[in-house]
Amino acid sequence: MTPTPSSTASTGSTHALFDDVVRSDSSLRRFLHGLPGVDQVGCEARAAGLGTRSIKTTAKAFAIDLAIRMVDLTTLEGQDTHGKVRALASKAMRPDPADPSCPATAAVCVYPDMVATAKQTLGTSGVNVAAVATAFPSGRAAMDIKLADTRDAVEAGADEIDMVIDRGAFLSGRYLDVFEEIAQVKEACGDAHLKVIFETGELQTYDNVRRASWLAMMAGGHFIKTSTGKVQPAATLPVTLIMLEAVRDFREQTGQMVGVKPAGGIKTTKDAIKYLVMVNEIAGPDWLDPDWFRFGASTLLNDLLMQRTKMTTGRYSGPDYFTLD
Amino acid sequence: MSNIFEYAPAPESRAIVDIKPSYGLFIDGEFVDGTGKAFKTVNPATEEVLAEVAEASDADVDAAVKAARRAYTRVWSRMSGSERAKYLYRIARIIQERGRELAVLESIDNGKPIKESRDVDIPVVAAHFFYYAGWADKLKYSGFGETPLGVAGQVIPWNFPLLMLAWKIAPALACGNTVVLKPAETTPLTALLFAEICQQADLPPGVVNIVTGAGDTGRAIVSHPDVDKVAFTGSTDVGKAIARAVAGTNKKVTLELGGKAANIVFDDAPLDQAVEGIVNGIFFNQGHVCCAGSRLLVQESVADEVMERLKRRMATLRVGDPLDKNTDVGAINSAEQLAKIRELSDIGEAEGAERWSAPCDLPANGYWFAPTVFTGVSQAHRIAREEIFGPVLSVLTFRTPSEAIEKANNTPFGLSAGVWTDKGSRILSMANRLRAGVVWANTFNKFDPTSPFGGYKESGYGREGGRHGLEGYLKGEDS
Numbered sequence: 001m002t003p004t005p006s007s008t009a010s011t012g013s014t015h016a017l018f019d020d021v022v023r024s025d026s027s028l029r030r031f032l033h034g035l036p037g038v039d040q041v042g043c044e045a046r047a048a049g050l051g052t053r054s055i056k057t058t059a060k061a062f063a064i065d066l067a068i069r070m071v072d073l074t075t076l077e078g079q080d081t082h083g084k085v086r087a088l089a090s091k092a093m094r095p096d097p098a099d100p101s102c103p104a105t106a107a108v109c110v111y112p113d114m115v116a117t118a119k120q121t122l123g124t125s126g127v128n129v130a131a132v133a134t135a136f137p138s139g140r141a142a143m144d145i146k147l148a149d150t151r152d153a154v155e156a157g158a159d160e161i162d163m164v165i166d167r168g169a170f171l172s173g174r175y176l177d178v179f180e181e182i183a184q185v186k187e188a189c190g191d192a193h194l195k196v197i198f199e200t201g202e203l204q205t206y207d208n209v210r211r212a213s214w215l216a217m218m219a220g221g222h223f224i225k226t227s228t229g230k231v232q233p234a235a236t237l238p239v240t241l242i243m244l245e246a247v248r249d250f251r252e253q254t255g256q257m258v259g260v261k262p263a264g265g266i267k268t269t270k271d272a273i274k275y276l277v278m279v280n281e282i283a284g285p286d287w288l289d290p291d292w293f294r295f296g297a298s299t300l301l302n303d304l305l306m307q308r309t310k311m312t313t314g315r316y317s318g319p320d321y322f323t324l325d
Numbered sequence: 326m327s328n329i330f331e332y333a334p335a336p337e338s339r340a341i342v343d344i345k346p347s348y349g350l351f352i353d354g355e356f357v358d359g360t361g362k363a364f365k366t367v368n369p370a371t372e373e374v375l376a377e378v379a380e381a382s383d384a385d386v387d388a389a390v391k392a393a394r395r396a397y398t399r400v401w402s403r404m405s406g407s408e409r410a411k412y413l414y415r416i417a418r419i420i421q422e423r424g425r426e427l428a429v430l431e432s433i434d435n436g437k438p439i440k441e442s443r444d445v446d447i448p449v450v451a452a453h454f455f456y457y458a459g460w461a462d463k464l465k466y467s468g469f470g471e472t473p474l475g476v477a478g479q480v481i482p483w484n485f486p487l488l489m490l491a492w493k494i495a496p497a498l499a500c501g502n503t504v505v506l507k508p509a510e511t512t513p514l515t516a517l518l519f520a521e522i523c524q525q526a527d528l529p530p531g532v533v534n535i536v537t538g539a540g541d542t543g544r545a546i547v548s549h550p551d552v553d554k555v556a557f558t559g560s561t562d563v564g565k566a567i568a569r570a571v572a573g574t575n576k577k578v579t580l581e582l583g584g585k586a587a588n589i590v591f592d593d594a595p596l597d598q599a600v601e602g603i604v605n606g607i608f609f610n611q612g613h614v615c616c617a618g619s620r621l622l623v624q625e626s627v628a629d630e631v632m633e634r635l636k637r638r639m640a641t642l643r644v645g646d647p648l649d650k651n652t653d654v655g656a657i658n659s660a661e662q663l664a665k666i667r668e669l670s671d672i673g674e675a676e677g678a679e680r681w682s683a684p685c686d687l688p689a690n691g692y693w694f695a696p697t698v699f700t701g702v703s704q705a706h707r708i709a710r711e712e713i714f715g716p717v718l719s720v721l722t723f724r725t726p727s728e729a730i731e732k733a734n735n736t737p738f739g740l741s742a743g744v745w746t747d748k749g750s751r752i753l754s755m756a757n758r759l760r761a762g763v764v765w766a767n768t769f770n771k772f773d774p775t776s777p778f779g780g781y782k783e784s785g786y787g788r789e790g791g792r793h794g795l796e797g798y799l800k801g802e803d804s
Contacts, residue, residue, distance in 0.1 A: 037747045039767050042598030052440060054335035054650035062330060245597055280330045281641050288330055 015254050018218045025176040032175060032214060038206035038242060047237035053277045060273070064308050065103055067272040067300075068095060070290045072130055072261065074109040074298050076137075076229065085114045089121035091323055096305050099312070105301065106290040107160060111136070112149060115156035130160035130195070134185055137199070137228035139164035143181065150188040161185070162195040162225060162296075165212065167202045175215060182219035195223035195261055195294075200239045201231040209239055213246035223259035229296065234264025237274060244282040257286065263296025269307040272300060332643075335650045337439045342430045344514065347377040350385055350537060351520035353392035354530025359385050361538070366513055369436035370647050370656040370691040378513050381536035386505070386545040389534040393476040393503040394551055396531030402473055402501045406462030413458035413498060415526040420451040423522065427515055431487055432647040434514040436656030436692070437610050439648050446488050449772055453491040453790075456774035457499035460795060464500060467792060469799040473501030474577055475553035477798065478546040480567075481516075482559045483509035483658050484613035484714075488772075490516055492789045493556050494533060495774075500798035502554065503532045505546055510539040511659045544570070552576060556797065558615070561712075561738075561783050579787025579797040581615065581779060583712040584740030586761065587733035588618030588769060589723075592627045594745035598767065600634045603718070606743060606769040608642060608654055608696050612716040613662075615784075616741035618769050620709060622729050625722045632700065632720065639683040639696050646688070654716060657692040666694050666715030673699050673708035678719070704735055712738070726751065730758045739781025743769045762788070 021031040055063055073092045075084060089108050096102035107128035108118050118129045131153035135141035141149075150161055163185045169177040186194045196216040200209050216224050224243050227234035240262045247258045260283070266272060272295060279287045287293050302322045310316050347363065349356045359379030366375050381389070401409070420427065427450075428442040437446070464471035477497045481489035486508055497504050508516035520535045536542055543563075547555050548570050557567050558581040571578050588606045590599050606618025623631050647655035657663040674680050678699040687693040694715055702709050702719040709719045723729040733742055742761040744752050756764040762780045765771060772778070777793035779785060787797045 036594070036596040039595035039598040042595065042601055042767065046598070046601050052444070052650070053332065055332060056335045057333040059331060059333040066330075276330065280328070285328050285330060 015218065015256065017254060022176070022179055022218060025174065028175045028179060028215075029173065032211040035210055035214060038210055040206055043206055043241060044238045047241045047278065050278050050281060051237060051274045053274075055273050055277065061311050063273045063276050064269060064304055064311065066288060067269070067276060067295065068304050068308070069103045069106060070294050071105040071301050071304070072107045072109040072263070072294050072296050073105045073301055074229070074263070074296055076109070076111060076132060080111065080114060082114070082117045085110055085117045086121045087323070089118045089127070091301075092127045093122065093125045095301055096308070096322075099309075102305070102308065106294055109162065109296060112153035112156065112158070115153050115158045119157035128159035129157060130162055131156075131158035132162045132164075132228070134163040136162070136164055137230040139166050140168075143184070146181070147184060147188045150185050154188070154190055154192050158192055160193045160195060161189050162197055164197045164199060164228060165216070167199055170203065170208070170212060175211075179215055179219045182216055182221060186220045193222040194220070195225045195259075196221035197225045197228055197263075199228055199231055200226045200236075201233045206238065206242050209242045210246055213243050214250070217246065217250045217258050221258065223261050223294070225261040225263055225296065227262075227264040227296075229264035235262030235266055235296075237278060240275060241278055241282060244279060244287070247287070248283045257292060259292040259294065260287070261294040261296055266295055266297050267299050268303050272304065332651050334646070336646065337429055337432075337443075337648045337650055339429060339433065339648065341426045342433070344375055344430070344433075348513070348517050348537070349379050350381050350389070351517065351523075351533070351535040352385070352389045353395075353534065354524065354528075356520070361385065364510060364539070366434060366511060368433050368691075369511075369658050370688070372690050372692075375434060375514065378517075378537045380538040381507070381542045381545070383545045386536055386542060386549060389505045389536050390476055390478070390546075390549050390551050392531035393505050393534055396529055397473075397475055397503040400529045401498075401503050401532050404501075406464060406471075406501075409498065409501065410458045410461035412526055412528050413454050413461060413495065416522060416528070417451050417454035417458060419522050419525055420447065420454060424448070424451070427487060427518060429648065430518060431515050432655070435483065435486055435512050436647050436658050438652040438655040439650055440652065441610060445772075446485060449774070450487050450491040453495045453774040457495035460496075461499040464795070464799065467795045467799065468802065469796045470802045472800040474798060474800060475502060476551060477502045477504045477554040477556060478549060478552040479504055479506040479556045480543045480546060480559065481506065481508055483512040484610060484615070486512040487515040487519065489558050490519060492558070496789070496794045497554075497556075497798050498532065500795060502798050505534045505536060505552070507536050507538060507543050507546055510537070513537045547571065554578070554798065556787075557581070564785060577797065579779075579789070580785035581787070581789060582740075582783060582785040583738055584615045584617065584780065584784050585620055585710065585712055585736045585738045586616055586618045586741040586743065587620045587622050587729075587759075588743040589729050589733060589745065589755065590621065590623045590627070590631060591744075591746040591748075591751065592624040593747045594627075595747060595767065596627065596631065596634060599745040600631065600638050602743060602745060602767070602769040603635055604638055604642070607718040608639075608716050609770050611654055611657055611694070613658060613714055614770065615712075616763060616770065616778075617714075618741075618743050619713060619718060620733075621718055621720045622723050622732055623720065624729075625724050628722045635698065636681065636683075639698065642683055642685070642696050644683075644685045644687065644693065644695060654696060657694050657715060660692055662714065663692040663694060666713055666717060669708055669711060669713045670697060670717055673702070673706060673717075673719070676706050676708070678702045678706055678708060704732060710736065726755065730755065734760045737783040740779075740784035741765065
């Protein structure tokens with residue numbers, strides 16, 4: 001599986017190890033199709049097995065605070081307003097105003113036209129602004145428009161760009177097109193971190209998810225992300241398991257860490273903890289950090305806050321005690 | 326290994342189980358004192374004595390067989406299949422209702438993790454009773470007639486105490502036989518709780534009799550002249566002794582004995598899932614599994630990669646308190662078994678194989694053995710030939726499918742095998758050439774009541790489970 005390092009000039013891969021792999025469509029296809037296959041039944045059984053771990057008391061308190069710190073608090077609606085984005089940004093900085101010990105979330109995630117508003121509220125709080133770009137969520141636009149979309153978000157102050165891949169190209173086997181798309185968007189990102197969204201609900205098979213993961217990592221994505229949240233199914237445990245295996249194996253080969261972000265459909269603390277158990281036991285504890293694992297979510301945060309309050313006070317408070325957005 | 330995400334203990338409560346200080350024998354629907362001595366059963370995770378259990382003497386076994394005969398002639402063999410089914414369905418439902426109690430007791434007495442007793446053993450036990458309840462009124466379609474044999478003497482091992490009981494009792498009762506069953510001396514408690522369930526289900530007295538004890542009690546059952554059928558699961562040595570004891574009698578026998586299964590990983594296998602299958606194949610139930618994948622045959626071209634992945638995975642196995650819901654590997658069932666595992670592992674090392682154990686802290690009390698893998702093993706090593714019956718994996722390599730078949734079949738056993746490859750045609754050709762009763766493809770250690778289970782060669786004869794499992798308890802079409 002290990003490709004031979006090459007001394008010839010790079011065609012865009014961030015790692016010289018993969019220069020030969022990304023030289024042509026056929027070499028890239030050979031590599032991606034040469035990755036070990038995924039047995040669907042076994043993969044789903046493993047994910048379900050990890051889901052039976054029982055996380056209690058101190059471990060649960062640790063997991064809840066970590067999960068809060070990993071949330072990309074998201075609003076991606078046509079009806080979003082500047083006011084809503086400002087409210088969301090305030091909440092990201094102080095998720096539980098009644099408890100100053102509650103950590104901030106990792107980022108807020110908005111459309112590019114809301115970046116400036118979010119940035120203004122967040123200031124130097126340390127909470128990042130992530131913007132979805134490249135004709136999110138379908139990715140159906142010309143390349144120059146996707147790049148302009150990206151640059152627009154970066155110029156407005158986005159710290160992180162969540163791009164979507166061209167699923168049409170991927171599914172028709174034009175892997176090099178997808179690779180180059182990611183590489184170009186990465187260049188347009190400048191210093192901003194790049195998350196690559198696969199829309200795994202459209203890729204459908206675990207083999208495809210594994211191939212897309214390697215493609216995005218070789219093209220220099222900082223994070224690989226499951227879904228836009230606009231297509232069902234969005235994030236699932238087995239899909240995330242495949243991606244965690246991919247980042248683990250990629251580090252084994254290159255020494256380089258890549259982050260993972262499941263997004264969409266993760267609503268409860270119980271779900272979030274299952275993901276963290278999986279991160280811990282598949283990729284390893286190095287990934288238990290907001291720099292390397294994120295949750296793309298909106299309603300999850302309130303459930304985390306309710307569980308957190310329950311752990312500290314011993315009582316459940318109603319949803320009315322937490323802000324809606 | 327320190328980890329920032331340290332799972333806090335999550336113990337399942339013992340309070341649901343009421344363990345009595347002493348237990349008698351279950352004969353003719355009642356608990357009675359034995360006329361023999363008593364023995365102690367211990368919790369292998371702590372060495373705490375759980376209870377005193379009666380050791381059935383020859384006279385006790387005789388009383389149990391007489392009770393079974395009475396129940397057979399007067400009640401059970403005359404009852405219609407649909408009526409027998411009602412009792413079996415009732416037992417199955419009570420097992421489900423009391424599932425947590427049974428799971429906790431099984432883990433306490435056997436040492437297996439609660440995760441497995443809760444999610445595997447007990448659900449499959451209930452499924453067996455449900456499945457054979459369905460057969461009870463359909464025996465004329467079985468292909469083996471509908472005439473029962475009479476009294477079945479059944480002797481079961483300690484590795485899956487209640488599951489082996491279900492494999493034996495459910496088909497026997499469905500076919501109209503009555504039983505005298507002896508659980509293993511180190512794990513009698515769930516069988517005795519099952520006796521209580523028979524009372525709760527109003528099963529007619531004498532249909533199920535449970536006699537506890539060790540080898541002598543087992544011999545008394547097997548050689549009792551009024552037993553029509555002997556069913557045994559356990560070691561090949563005892564199986565041979567039973568075959569000798571029943572030779573020349575009219576007793577029908579099924580034996581499910583040892584194994585040394587090959588788990589064969591080809592280079593095109595889904596490697597991450599194959600590693601899970603290897604782990605599940607040998608570390609499930611501490612490797613106390615007759616069909617365990619104790620010999621890993623891995624294609625040479627991926628051997629290093631598989632070993633690297635396997636060791637990394639083994640390092641995440643959580644060994645410890647069987648009642649902790651996060652425990653993956655529990656306690657070895659007895660001091661005797663632990664000594665045997667240690668002895669064979671030491672021999673493996675002395676014979677030149679390379680030993681690696683997962684880094685884990687083992688509890689100070691109780692019987693424990695860290696998950697262990699031997700590399701550089703050859704067919705000539707004892708650890709590649711003898712059943713260790715513990716969490717010890719021997720790794721061999723191969724280059725071609727023929728070599729894999731040759732090595733896999735080169736054993737006196739033939740209970741199970743596993744094949745890992747993405748190529749469907751190869752799975753089929755391997756399955757045809759492997760001389761093993763069960764061949765798993767891209768999975769391992771999966772059990773279902775509808776699927777027959779049993780061995781080739783010294784792994785025994787007869788099948789348990791599925792339609793095939795009825796054959797051992799019926800007289801046949803032309804009788």
